[in-house]
Structures are given as structure tokens and as C-alpha cells.
Amino acid sequence: MDLECSIPVPSVKELSKHRLQALPPRYVRDDILLENPTVAPLHLRIPLIDFNHLLDPDLQQSELTKLHHACKHWGIFQLINHGVGEESLEGIKRSATEFFDLPQEEKKRCAQKAGSLEGYGQAFVVSEDQKLD
Secondary structure, three states: OOHHHOOOOOOHHHHHOOOOOOOOHHHOOOOOOOOOOOOOOHHHOOOEEEHHHHHOOOOHHHHHHHHHHHHHHHOOOEEEOOOOOHHHHHHHHHHHHHHHOOOHHHHHOOEOOOOOOOOEOOOOOOOOOOOOO
């Protein structure tokens, strides 16, 4: 994957400020039809990884396989039984909210650098027709 050629796209938050009458087509996922949009089918749910299973010798290999699959095919997973306290989690949420509430110019100072996955922005936009998440 060539991260050098990712196309910059406007953030959804910035688009929302323009009070659009309709969603831009690249944000509409009509390729995924759900019978009940409030409950995603199993194959479309974010993978769940149990930290306790990673530490248990009897369950570790199975959980590592799930973790590998989540990283390779999803790029995201939900970690449970991690032991991080509620106060810390609330602090993380507050910090994230504060960051995303910053003016766009301020957030751009934390933009991804070419070739890096780290930073503010999207690294995998390769065409103007690509559907965005």
C-alpha cells in the first residue's frame, strides 16, 4: 500500500457546517444493505478481543488468531477486560472530544505525514470515487 499518494478529503465535521441538503455520494454506502439497520450481521460487527483470553495459556492461541484477523481485515477491534479504569477511559474520551472540537487549522498541525499511518486524517484515500468511512 502506497501511503505517499493518499488524497486529502474534507472531514465530516467540516462538511456538517455547510448544512448540506444531501449526503455527498462518496459517504453513502449503498453497497451494504442491512435488513435491520440497528443490528449489524455478525460479519459486519467490529471484532471483540478479550484481553484475559490473551493472557490465558488455554485460550491464547485462539484469541491471537482473532486479533490477527481483526488487524489484517478490519484495522480495528474492541478490547474488553483490559483493566483500564473508568476514570482513565473518561479522561481519554474527554481528550478526544477536546481535540476534535479544535478548529480545523489547529487539527491540521497534527496531520499525517506522507508515508505514515500516525496523525490526523485518512491515509487510504486513493481515488475521487472511493467510498469514505
